[in-house]
Amino acid sequence: MDAQVQKFVAVMRIIKDRRPRRYSQIYQCLRATSPQSILEVGVFDGENASQMIRSAASLTEDNDNFAYHGFDLFEDMDATIFEKEFSKYPLSQEEIFNKLAPLDVKISLFRGDTKVTLPSYAKEALGKRNHIKFAFIDGGHSEETILSDWISISSIMNEKSQVIFDDYYLQTPENLKGVGCNRLIDRLSTDPRYAVEILPISDRFQKEMGMLEIALVRVRLAR
Numbered sequence: 001m002d003a004q005v006q007k008f009v010a011v012m013r014i015i016k017d018r019r020p021r022r023y024s025q026i027y028q029c030l031r032a033t034s035p036q037s038i039l040e041v042g043v044f045d046g047e048n049a050s051q052m053i054r055s056a057a058s059l060t061e062d063n064d065n066f067a068y069h070g071f072d073l074f075e076d077m078d079a080t081i082f083e084k085e086f087s088k089y090p091l092s093q094e095e096i097f098n099k100l101a102p103l104d105v106k107i108s109l110f111r112g113d114t115k116v117t118l119p120s121y122a123k124e125a126l127g128k129r130n131h132i133k134f135a136f137i138d139g140g141h142s143e144e145t146i147l148s149d150w151i152s153i154s155s156i157m158n159e160k161s162q163v164i165f166d167d168y169y170l171q172t173p174e175n176l177k178g179v180g181c182n183r184l185i186d187r188l189s190t191d192p193r194y195a196v197e198i199l200p201i202s203d204r205f206q207k208e209m210g211m212l213e214i215a216l217v218r219v220r221l222a223r
């Protein structure tokens, strides 16, 4: 593992130990719109999935039809992808299923690289005219993967869809430039088809390599 990746992994460990303050905004967005389904790219330990489902499902009258769709490599994560995606090691698909099943909503987990699984999911959804209600994009951190995830998800957006990206860096140490969704979000901000908002609560981490400040971004179709 090269030095840059080691430093990033150290920061990710700190971030994991503290519940990010910015995540409260995801649950607020869910409570505000009570979507009937949630799609999460990057399930990791299922804690955020559990919180998102509880925030949204508690407000719907039809929990039996509430659906969570979670995408992750699960057991397919390996050392090479871990480095390329500046990632974390996820729980297994079965562990996640067992964790989320007691919430009594429909749980579907999609195992594999989202550059493969999401395009086929989006193609099928488009065929059935199933638009995305709420998506949280927080999987691989390489720009290639984030762009691919966005291309799939944006193809099934409609005027009611909310898409939240994690890992927009308001301040980035020099050696982390080129990681995360910044370049894509900056491009979408000037695209008249989209309404892009950087959500106000961010998390800041002072590290040896410099200050890291992370925000969430919400993207919707422009009206």
Ligand SMILES: C[S@@+](CC[C@H](N)C(=O)[O-])C[C@H]1O[C@@H](n2cnc3c(N)ncnc32)[C@H](O)[C@@H]1O
Binding pocket: 040, 041, 042, 043, 044, 045, 046, 047, 048, 049, 071, 072, 073, 074, 077, 085, 087, 088, 089, 090, 091, 112, 113, 114, 115, 138, 139, 140, 141, 145
């Ligand atoms: C930052 S974690 C997700 C955290 C989770 N959303 C949360 O809020 O707690 C990133 C996850 O994305 C997964 N991941 C990384 N690259 C991926 C890829 N190319 N395809 C699918 N999953 C990927 C990792 O296995 C990891 O579980």
